Amino acid sequence: MIIAVDGPAASGKGTIARALAQHYGLPHLDTGLLYRAVAANVARLELDGAIEADAVAACDFDEALLDDPILRSDAIGSLASVVSAHPLVRAALFHRQKRFAYQPGGAVLDGRDIGTVIAPDADAKLFIRATPNIRAKRRHAELRAHGSTISLDKVLADIRARDLRDSTRSNAPLVPANDAALLDTSFLSIEASVQRAIAIVEARLQA
Numbered sequence: 786m787i788i789a790v791d792g793p794a795a796s797g798k799g800t801i802a803r804a805l806a807q808h809y810g811l812p813h814l815d816t817g818l819l820y821r822a823v824a825a826n827v828a829r830l831e832l833d834g835a836i837e838a839d840a841v842a843a844c845d846f847d848e849a850l851l852d853d854p855i856l857r858s859d860a861i862g863s864l865a866s867v868v869s870a871h872p873l874v875r876a877a878l879f880h881r882q883k884r885f886a887y888q889p890g891g892a893v894l895d896g897r898d899i900g901t902v903i904a905p906d907a908d909a910k911l912f913i914r915a916t917p918n919i920r921a922k923r924r925h926a927e928l929r930a931h932g933s934t935i936s937l938d939k940v941l942a943d944i945r946a947r948d949l950r951d952s953t954r955s956n957a958p959l960v961p962a963n964d965a966a967l968l969d970t971s972f973l974s975i976e977a978s979v980q981r982a983i984a985i986v987e988a989r990l991q992a
């Protein structure tokens with residue numbers, strides 16, 4: 786079974802995807818981490834992420850980078866959204882994601898284009914939403930808990946900029962797949978969001 790979980794920054798898709806993976810005993814891939822690793826590599830090599838050739842040169846990153854806490858920073862999230870707009874960067878990461886999705890037994894993937902591009906025939910597709918203000922508050926609390934001193938206003942501005950960039954790029958934009966179930970977590974607890982997500986998957990499996 787393949788479960789695709791998409792949605793904008795800090796909507797809760799990763800939290801839900803991890804819980805679904807645990808519930809169904811499936812492996813999980815946070816595809817945003819791959820783009821964040823490219824961004825961190827761009828920064829490390831002092832390249833310009835807005836230049837496609839520079840971003841492509843950073844796609845060959847060390848696997849250990851995926852565990853580096855630097856990937857969780859707000860700045861790397863924003864740079865990831867810049868490098869991810871380049872078609873050749875998306876092409877460089879495409880097969881890895883596809884292989885993960887179509888491995889024997891299935892998988893859960895979360896990102897921006899899982900239901901539309903990576904696994905268009907996924908058994909269940911969820912598109913997770915929450916208001917920008919609520920997403921910013923959640924992400925701000927998370928960053929602060931990890932020692933960041935970033936302001937809530939800056940987090941909100943970055944989330945709005947990222948939403949715009951991710952949803953208006955020409956290649957694999959952030960849009961719900963036609964057959965995705967929409968789940969707004971704005972006024973749901975994590976527990977309630979996960980229960981709704983499981984109910985959606987169950988309904989899809991029985992359809």
Ligand SMILES: Nc1ncnc2c1ncn2[C@@H]1O[C@H](COP(=O)(O)OP(=O)(O)OP(=O)(O)O)[C@@H](O)[C@H]1O
Binds near residue numbers: 792793817970976
């Ligand atoms: N329903 C919820 N209620 C309160 N907090 C939540 C809820 N869902 C997620 N969170 C918290 O919000 C933050 C962002 O959630 P999460 O990392 O799952 O979002 P995401 O969409 O995967 O973000 P990213 O943009 O990094 O991919 C985390 O700190 C998480 O614990």
Ligand SMILES: Nc1ccn([C@@H]2O[C@H](COP(=O)(O)O)[C@@H](O)[C@H]2O)c(=O)n1
Binds near residue numbers: 794897
């Ligand atoms: N399937 C994906 C996943 C992510 N991106 C881009 O990466 C940025 C960081 O992603 P997070 O999920 O870790 O926030 C995101 O803003 C997207 O630009 C993507 O394009 N496709």
